[in-house]
Amino acid sequence: MERIDIYPTHTYKEFKMRPGRPYPFGATPVPGGINFSVFSRHADYCVLVLFEKGQSKPFAEIPYRGMFTRPETGEPFWGDFRIGNVFSMVVFDLNYEDIEYGFRMGAAFPKSERGKPGYHRFDPGPILLDPYAKAIGGREIWGQMPDWNNVYAYRSRIVYDDFDWESDRPLEIPTEDLVVYEMHVRGFTRQRDSGVKHPGTFAGLREKIPYLKELGVNCIELMPIYEFDEFEGSHNHPETGELLVNYWGYSTVGFFAPKAGYAATGKARDGTMVADELMTLVKELHKNGIEVMLDVVFNHTAEGNEYGPTISFRGIDNVTYYMLTPEGYYFNFSGTGNTLNCNNPVVRGMVLDCLRYWASEYHIDGFRFDLAAILGRDQSGAPMSNPPLLEALAYDPVLAKCKLIAEAWDAGGLYQVGTFPAFGRWAEWNGKYRDTLRRWIKGDGGLAGELAQRLQGSPDLYASRGPTASINFVTCHDGFTLADLVAYNGKHNEANGENNNDGANDNNSWNCGWEGPTDDAEINALRHRQMKNAFALLMVSQGVPMMLMGDELGQTQHGNNNSYCHDTELSWLNWGLLHKNQDLFRFFKNCVAFRKAHPVFRNRWHLRNQDYVGSGYADISWHGVQAWNADWSESSRLVAFMLCGKHARGGTVEDNTIYVVTNAHWGGYEVELPGLPDGKQWHVFANTGANYPEDVWEPGAEPVLSDQSHLFVGARSVVILVGK
Amino acid sequence: MAFKSALEIVNGVAKITLSGELDAAAAPAFRTDVEKAAAAKVKAVALLMKDLEYMASAGLRALVFAKQKMGTQTTIYMISLQENVKETITMTGFQNSVTFMDEYDAATIEGA
Numbered sequence: 001m002e003r004i005d006i007y008p009t010h011t012y013k014e015f016k017m018r019p020g021r022p023y024p025f026g027a028t029p030v031p032g033g034i035n036f037s038v039f040s041r042h043a044d045y046c047v048l049v050l051f052e053k054g055q056s057k058p059f060a061e062i063p064y065r066g067m068f069t070r071p072e073t074g075e076p077f078w079g080d081f082r083i084g085n086v087f088s089m090v091v092f093d094l095n096y097e098d099i100e101y102g103f104r105m106g107a108a109f110p111k112s113e114r115g116k117p118g119y120h121r122f123d124p125g126p127i128l129l130d131p132y133a134k135a136i137g138g139r140e141i142w143g144q145m146p147d148w149n150n151v152y153a154y155r156s157r158i159v160y161d162d163f164d165w166e167s168d169r170p171l172e173i174p175t176e177d178l179v180v181y182e183m184h185v186r187g188f189t190r191q192r193d194s195g196v197k198h199p200g201t202f203a204g205l206r207e208k209i210p211y212l213k214e215l216g217v218n219c220i221e222l223m224p225i226y227e228f229d230e231f232e233g234s235h236n237h238p239e240t241g242e243l244l245v246n247y248w249g250y251s252t253v254g255f256f257a258p259k260a261g262y263a264a265t266g267k268a269r270d271g272t273m274v275a276d277e278l279m280t281l282v283k284e285l286h287k288n289g290i291e292v293m294l295d296v297v298f299n300h301t302a303e304g305n306e307y308g309p310t311i312s313f314r315g316i317d318n319v320t321y322y323m324l325t326p327e328g329y330y331f332n333f334s335g336t337g338n339t340l341n342c343n344n345p346v347v348r349g350m351v352l353d354c355l356r357y358w359a360s361e362y363h364i365d366g367f368r369f370d371l372a373a374i375l376g377r378d379q380s381g382a383p384m385s386n387p388p389l390l391e392a393l394a395y396d397p398v399l400a401k402c403k404l405i406a407e408a409w410d411a412g413g414l415y416q417v418g419t420f421p422a423f424g425r426w427a428e429w430n431g432k433y434r435d436t437l438r439r440w441i442k443g444d445g446g447l448a449g450e451l452a453q454r455l456q457g458s459p460d461l462y463a464s465r466g467p468t469a470s471i472n473f474v475t476c477h478d479g480f481t482l483a484d485l486v487a488y489n490g491k492h493n494e495a496n497g498e499n500n501n502d503g504a505n506d507n508n509s510w511n512c513g514w515e516g517p518t519d520d521a522e523i524n525a526l527r528h529r530q531m532k533n534a535f536a537l538l539m540v541s542q543g544v545p546m547m548l549m550g551d552e553l554g555q556t557q558h559g560n561n562n563s564y565c566h567d568t569e570l571s572w573l574n575w576g577l578l579h580k581n582q583d584l585f586r587f588f589k590n591c592v593a594f595r596k597a598h599p600v601f602r603n604r605w606h607l608r609n610q611d612y613v614g615s616g617y618a619d620i621s622w623h624g625v626q627a628w629n630a631d632w633s634e635s636s637r638l639v640a641f642m643l644c645g646k647h648a649r650g651g652t653v654e655d656n657t658i659y660v661v662t663n664a665h666w667g668g669y670e671v672e673l674p675g676l677p678d679g680k681q682w683h684v685f686a687n688t689g690a691n692y693p694e695d696v697w698e699p700g701a702e703p704v705l706s707d708q709s710h711l712f713v714g715a716r717s718v719v720i721l722v723g724k
Numbered sequence: 725m726a727f728k729s730a731l732e733i734v735n736g737v738a739k740i741t742l743s744g745e746l747d748a749a750a751a752p753a754f755r756t757d758v759e760k761a762a763a764a765k766v767k768a769v770a771l772l773m774k775d776l777e778y779m780a781s782a783g784l785r786a787l788v789f790a791k792q793k794m795g796t797q798t799t800i801y802m803i804s805l806q807e808n809v810k811e812t813i814t815m816t817g818f819q820n821s822v823t824f825m826d827e828y829d830a831a832t833i834e835g836a
Contacts, residue, residue, distance in 0.1 A: 095747075095748050095749055096748060097747055097748040097780050097781065097782055098747075098748070098749075160781065160782070160785070162785065164788050198815070203814075203815040263815075264811075264815050265812060265815050265816060268780075268812060269778065269780065270747065270780035270781050270782075272780075272781045273780075273781045273784070273812065273815075273816050276781060276784065276816035276817065276818075277815050277816050277817075279817070280815070280816055280817030283817060284817070
């Protein structure tokens, strides 16, 4: 049946239009035309600005309020395409592939000068990006120097949302079963040795799916892929002259648009295929059993503080979209200049719309929220006990099966690890896990008790939430890589051009005896062992493990713990290491496979330290040099635990019994092993103190331990046994 | 170069010769030919694409439309594609709907 409302009621110059529909916001193809809808509470007027793609001058500027003519008679009349605070109209006969659009907005408020405080920053000059733009032009080719004089730098484009997903849907892998791989789309394949046809793109990543499968991860967490400007804040290193850019992308230009420069199709004349390329990637990952999580940055935007550029929100409705001080300055809880006003109901609605869009149109499986503590602040910046945005996200019907993960702190000093308002849904990046594991591995004392908490999924932090609230990690994009964690005592960020003042100082790292690269075989062997120790413990911990791209290969950033600005080999995954460090890769993939093979590591609820199935063993028991006698003293650097397979998943499935011993001491120990039931024997899955290839075995092919009652655990080593 | 689409049905195969640039403006013409081919209940569609210089997202969608219109029994062959067009189809995942072929192979297509 044809619609009856697809005829124009107004004309303006040669354009035909009619009142639009306020929802959905953004530009939506409708029969015969495009519906353009944008919110502003404080704007008096709004003009739709239309460009032919890539052109410097618009071909039309159509007011939402003004004098129009009637199509039939040519009679002039006053028209107002506005309902409430939403400007919306349909413009007919536009080719959605060939146009870019934006808005001009204005209001009768005093103009706020650049650099001065002010509430409203309406300015009829800049053309404003649609906050709901589904595709954005202007930065289609990564690294291509922009035209700084362009009258409209970031250009809203229109996407026809009809990708054929066939039968694909989000995978809904239980959270406790995830093994997360944090990665950078461009950095993953940009290096020449990646061997892909389109390096640094979504298409390139798709070519490398077999690698991810071999490694065994079942979830990738993509560092920001919302449109951002790699040239934001770009500058040359004062000494080396190197161009430093916004490589990581934690500064959003448009929340609904994928980064065009990450698409091989970005350079095509029709920029809207960027969406197809990303969707194709997600579909292919799903086919291979790999979920996709996005690292989303809702705490601030690329518009910066009162000195920043007017791109979109600032010119559309500054007081709605940003947290402002009573004087009219931007609150800076993000450390980047501004703070998105996430608990304003309109902004909250935008965040929800955005995530629903990514979940439904891109089949995204989950989201990790950068500096998420900000999302729990009220409009004056004060932390709330019951933040409406976090609650709305937790209970949203479309997002109901999406993973929601908080980076539970912000740059304003709010640290909520263990206390983030969870509403039964939210998980957290567990910074305490990271710190404890790092300190333990390097040999700090006084940590045995805390380590036990971390290995169990941090029940001290997440007592009622279960281990799946804990995203365990030792490294992430922020900080040292794993290889650098064991090769540097301090950060070496000179290449960032900030006199080594940027980046974290509390790295809890240890260089194993020499700062940086060395030819000393003993030190290098120890470093490899320490990397294996860290990863082995990560893989046997309750909770959700997350690893950093490249750690499986021993990727180094040469001691740089804040490589946000380097679009160079410093950041790109070095595929040459796959050959050089094949022992490491083999160890990592076998550890991932081992975790996946044993449900006893993947409990939905906390272990109880008791036998509740009548197996004769507690679900977890603690041991030391002597079996059944753990040493929790300040000087203890050896902890062992045994997981009873009959308690796997709360006793609902049967698994092998697992014994893990971690010795962070610089000397070796002979440990007594707990006895197994009759007919069962200990087998060795991993021993980081052993040389390749006896450091790890394929799950299922573990050799029997020759001495079933005692085991030598080498200095700074982890041994994992399977009782079967 | 303006888009052109020419349809002929030979031996139960719809041959559609495409040239120029297949974008949103041109897609309706292509879809019309696809619908004609579907109505003729052909066993295969051969898209002769040697002179097709560019394909936009609307063109890709027209391809999917063609596949859906024909059903699973009908194979769609894309013949003599220019490299950039082939790349675009591959990167955006539309290659699953079609079979690429360097030259028109009558035995394969007409014998299907």
